[in-house]
Amino acid sequence: MTVETKLALTEQDIRSFSEGKQEPSWMTDLRLKALGELETLPMPTPDKTKITNWNFTEFPTHTVESNVYTSLEELPEEVKALVNTEEQKNIYIQHNNTPAFVSLSEELKAKGVILTDIYTAIREHSDLVQKYFMTDGVKVNEHKLTALHAALLNGGVFVYVPKNVVVEEPVQVIYLHDNETASLFNHTLLVADENSSVTYVENYLSTVEKTNGQANIISEVIVKDNAKVTFGTVDVLAEGFTTYVNRRGVTSRDAVIEWALGMMNDSDTISENVTHLVGDNSEGHVKMVVVGRGKQKQNFTTKVIHWGKHTEGQILKHGVMKDEASSIFNGIGKIEFGATKSNAEQESRVLMLSEKARGDANPILLIDEDDVTAGHAASVGRVDPLQLYYLMSRGIPQKEAERLVIHGFLAPVVNELPIEGVKKQLTEVIERKVR
């Protein structure tokens, strides 16, 4: 069975949207080509989750207009809690589909660092964006959802760190969603040029309880020779979205990418996080935490593909499932022929808090080279009664003991998040979700 893709938007709609944003012709063409291919491209096939009945294509409206902020002081309280309004110099805030605030320190501007909304980037840094936008990372025609994303792109950010520039302070991006009819086709494009380094944190925050739009999100992270990117996220998207989130990294020689992914959506979610270790001696480390609740269905595929020699890939995922939530954790370490001396490690742990919750850890190693090392560990279980006994024997009530064990279980990832406000938020979201 194939999903009917009846888009309300026509070629003419897309063309005029693109023109309205004063996009260069390459972008308009890319959108239209993607739209043209939409009908014939297959849906993605996340392992062990059947998505044929999921609605990825219907949504109330393509873009909504929301207000902008002239200073961080104007931010809604929920957003303010995430931002150190006095210290945070490098920040982009998008309000539904509207670029709402951007700030970059003078020092970084002078060094050639770019932080801007995706529309401005496509206009003002056309060559640079064209070089990296859906070329080395995610391909437009990978499947129906990537094509849909390219055709309908309606937000996002571009971050460029030039050669030899070390960005000391984290770059923060907040995608605020507070309109039930909004859909997010956001694209994050982060390029760290040779010998550079940057820490980036993006935050998807719904402040409405329910919604009925689409979230089709792609983040591409290109890490050139000897560069290092730490990429943190906390996604808190509302129930009612169908979320497809694709975060893709590509490393050149000696490059390092570290992912710290907090997947706290209340929506049904298909998450695909793939790291291509292309250059020799490059590294990809993935840390992911998930909390599922209600009747949520989620699928998290985390894949590290080793192309270069001496590449190091590590995946660590911890998930907590409660109520009737179900999640599939696919961990894939793939070592291509020729990637000698590479090491692919992965670990998935799932903690279930109720009888009806489901968690499935599915570790896969695909190895086409002999001279490598690889390993995996996976477990699915419940809270250890002896741990509870120990904590309770010190006077801690059962609820609180469970809370400590759950936080402790997720801490290895939570502690990796590089911005204090975001770490605190993730802790609070976890608190709220597991209560």
Added chain:
Amino acid sequence: MSTLVIKDLHVAIDGKEILKGVNLTINTNEIHAVMGPNGTGKSTLASAIMGHPKYEVTSGSVELDGENVLEMEVDERAQAGLFLAMQYPSEITGVTNADFLRSAINARREEGDEISLMKFIRELDSKMEFLEMDVDMAQRYLNEGFSGGEKKRNEILQLMMLKPKFAILDEIDSGLDIDALKVVSKGINEMRGEGFGSLVITHYQRLLNYITPDHVHVMMQGRVVKSGGPELAQKLEAQGYDWIKDELGIEDETVGQEA
């Protein structure tokens, strides 16, 4: 003064009876040593009093100042004033020693009356110094990667922070070198006094060189078979357990063997 009374306590694990009628009365300001060879039910006694989920009390009673302990949840037993220094403390990833201790202290206090962070840190620092513990132990995950000696010290640290009425120490001396043993004993002696009583379980007399007991009990076959003063421990050290077995006509002292 508080009193812990254990009467005719029978305990089973997986349907097998381990304790077959233990009687003990402990007051605050008293230290009781429970000795005996391996497999005689000493640790079962400790776990049953605290409420370990695997141990089933089949008959008998445990009362703390007249309150029925066996009807309480594990946390309520702790709140009532019981503490068990465990032989194998659980390791809990992601929860720091300090956070855990603060939760345990605050669980004893009313909401809104939580211990101030400064006061907590001051107290924790001074107790850790007293027990000669590395300062970084406070920020390490609870018991995770701790050596045997570090775990035991950490149990005593919790004891000193939580200040229970009665502490049961389950083989706190096992696996300790002499320096660690001295430190652990120092902690327990520090607690000694009006408001504190203890049940010290050990099968080595060595520990009792540092913690002088007021009463010594010997367990065999799931019962207390002999009680006395500190001189009993001395005699056990010098002569072993065989004379008691001879006296009572016991051939195999472990649980499951009938006299």
